[in-house]
Amino acid sequence: MEHSCPVEMSESVTRFVEMSPLLGNQEYNLTLSWQNVAVKVKRTNVVHDSTRTWLRKFVSWKKAEEVTILDNVSGKVQSGSLVAVMGSSGCGKTSLLAAVSGRIKGTVTGEVLLCGHPVDGALLTRISGFVPQKGIIFETLTAKEHLQFMSWMRLDRGLRSDIRSKWIQDLLLDLNLSGCEDTPISALSGGERKRLSLAVELLIDPPLLFCDEPTTGLDSYNASTVVEKLNHLASRGKAVLCSIHQPTSDILSCFHKMILLSAGRVAFQGTLEHAYTFFSNQGFVCPPSYNPAEFFIQKLSVIPGEEEDSSQRMNQICEAFSTLEQDRSLQLSVPHIQVARNCITGLSRDFQKYVTIRKPYWHTQVYWLTWRSVVDSSHNKCSHIVQIAVFLVTSLMLSLCFMNTEAGTQSWIQDIRGLLYLITSEVFFTSAYSVFNTFPQEIPIFLRESELYSASAYYFSKMITLIPRAVIEPILYLVIIFGVVDFSRGDLNMFFLMAVPVVIVSNSATAYGCMLSAVFESPAMASVAAVPIDLISFIMAGIFYNVRALPASITWMKYLSQFYYSNEALAVVHWQEVDYIMCRNNTNLPCLENGQQVLDEYGFNTENLFRDLVVLAVFYIVLHFIGFLGVWRRSKRKAAY
């Protein structure tokens, strides 16, 4: 294909090469080739079987069948070239990019070769960048903050921070993002977002770049600026493989070669001129006024209503190309995949600069992940303020109900019992349910970035980020209640004594919420699972009856209830300080004369206070550990692109 990209080359190309902190001026002359690559996945389909019973229908009997999404695909891309992967939606473009870049998680057969040598996914992911089709990132961060975070995750941990900052500024300048570096990502235009994704991949200045539909959803101007950048990168010596959806003729001319896919098979590979000739030979002549990309893709797509004809046509084209390729390799009597003549060998040695990039230390990962969450929260102040305000209004309404409680009387016992229980349950449920969305929201981002940091660093940073809220909210809550309700010994000492169990409950409830959020795929499923757990915990709290009187067969259940420990701890803290409670004049009514008697009535024991607090702390650790296992398990299963 004669290269007639309409976009002017900029001076930044040469400057860019000089400024990279990683590679200096080293240039690679690579050929990445792939031979007979096949990808198979297990797809679960609901079986449509009229003989199924209503029970089977109800539980949606599902059957896993193996489907081939890439069928013996071969091809190559070389340094200095920009290659387009095209085809109709679902033909396997993303799968091809993921398979040949070593990023697919699943069964891949066939060979991927770098300079003619087999290369594994681990090395490929280190020396290549992958700009995904869907940008899944923290939308509230600014472009610069996002790059800053990524620079700490992707560049060598020994790199000085002033060099990082300079490199980020240079990248922003080079990708025309300087004007919007402080704009939140959510407010960036489609083109700017794509260029930002590109900037993230260029942080390590990789010699291989994979871009999955970087122009989809963009207007023709933005699409051409993105392709212009890719063309520049290729002209700098990078090998760029890029899937693209219906490019205009101008954009198509920026690509040096194209690979056409049809239902997971290669339908054509070569230059635009060759494509014209090949399709003409098959009887499909592209009219002069037609966009060639659109024409070829149309011939390789299933037309509704003409399924059989379409499938026959697609098959014919794929078979013809396969025969042509076989003839060509026989004529040349060289291996099907050519290797660049001056291509380097000794892969790991030649890519030392990439192989030796040291990941950030675990504590650095935790620091930057926490930093990102804090920055994200700081851009979300409004929603936090509203949440806290709602919580505090609830606490005010609750306190007002107990405003006229008279300390030291018999009715006061019932009021304080109810109030303490309401404090526990309000703090518990608010803390647990406020984090229900945490992982469903963030898991896609975590999966996308799972190569950059460990699951444990991610989870630990989440734990840290959740602590301030789990401490501040219950304390504010208590401040309001102490301001309104007569706790008898409502002094500062009592306030702090009560704050300790309340803060611990709040944190262990957060751990419970995180565990459910991490283990279950969706908040809806987590909520369903939470109902019986909450109910049993609730019943075991000791508010409805004396916990010592529980039947022996279920008495063990109280030890699994966070409510039981928290309720006992709060009750002990409060009632052990109460020496005298007035009895009513009518002596026939039962009378509890002091706090100890109230505790006995509950079935609570003052000596259990320390145990209760320790067990709640153990709940915190164990539930978070289960939550971490949930996140870790999910990171192993799902594809990251």
Ligand SMILES: Nc1ncnc2c1ncn2[C@@H]1O[C@H](COP(=O)(O)OP(=O)(O)OP(=O)(O)O)[C@@H](O)[C@H]1O
């Ligand atoms: N993990 C998977 N499980 C089941 N099917 C899958 C999986 N991954 C991909 N597929 C299927 O494989 C086919 C190719 O998917 P792929 O994402 O590569 O298509 P594509 O050409 O990139 O499509 P688009 O242009 O819409 O992005 C699709 O039919 C898709 O549904």
Ligand SMILES: [Mg+2]
């Ligand atoms: Mg795709």
